[in-house]
Amino acid sequence: MKIKVLAFGPLLDMMDRELFVEASDTKALLDTLVKRFPAIADRKIAVAVNGKVANETMVLRDQDTVALLPPYSGG
Template identity: 45%
Template structure:
């Protein structure tokens, strides 16, 4: 499926801020991006699909929006 990917924080130093790509699910998306950008393979990420943070792989639908974010902490 063709999805829109948005990145935030320090991830914008590795990936474009916003781009389109194809992937069947979030696990495939991360595998492909990590193979293309080795700096991603060692980072912990928060992933949101259509504004909902996920904790396990999700099957992607055409035109879903996937947000990749560094972990956040509050204070």
């Protein structure tokens, strides 16, 4: 099962903008990414699956798109 992962903002300095990962849910996906890109381990990251923010662990399906969004300060 391939999940498309998109990174935004400062996360681009720590990982690839777009990559594909195999994961069964959002927690497993983040665990996999932290192993591959340790610099993101201490970052606060919002996860959106197919355009909807995941506030808890979500099951992923083949060809889902996950966006990793760092917090932004607004004004």
